[in-house]
Amino acid sequence: AQKITQTQPGMFVQEKEAVTLDCTYDTSDQSYGLFWYKQPSSGEMIFLIYQGSYDEQNATEGRYSLNFQKARKSANLVISASQLGDSAMYFCAMRGFRSKLVFGTGTRLLVSP
């Protein structure tokens, strides 16, 4: 079985600063993918970034990067230069071979001016 753990229910950051959202996972699969989604207050789920279990380099997408530490089974999301529009819920998720996407419980990020 796969499991995602997000231990930070809420995080605060000032505008223009960087913030790290923690995510640890557990799986017995050799091949798996790790994903981060953003859910603003309007409710939609927005895909942000993907990291494959065999990828040697950390994934980056604009201001988002994924700090992947396979031995520690962690996949933290780093948001650089936070903006007010980054205030949202953030979900870490993983998917194994031909399996469903399993989500963590989420971290609510609040960016202050």
Next chain:
Amino acid sequence: EAQVTQNPRYLITVTGKKLTVTCSQNMNHEYMSWYRQDPGLGLRQIYYSMNVEVTDKGDVPEGYKVSRKEKRNFPLILESPSPNQTSLYFCASSLVGVEGSYNSPLHFGNGTRLTVT
């Protein structure tokens, strides 16, 4: 534009009145799924489909039905809704691919907020 379209966005109904939430995707994805999101419980999978005419139960299938007659559509049916089905529902789709989908992100619809009184 590539997207997953759910309708309606908001729905208020009464106990026992059958309803259908539609879901359509235009990305030719094989895999489609329904999730419900509840405070403190996160996102839980209701049903999923690996391809046309292939559906399977997720974690919380009781009280729901689905069908996959066409690749693009995956409606969610509540035959006799009850108040405990009040929730935010998401339809999602992805490729399956040779590698078996572990590297395919799910693309979500905008959600359907259902209230059953």
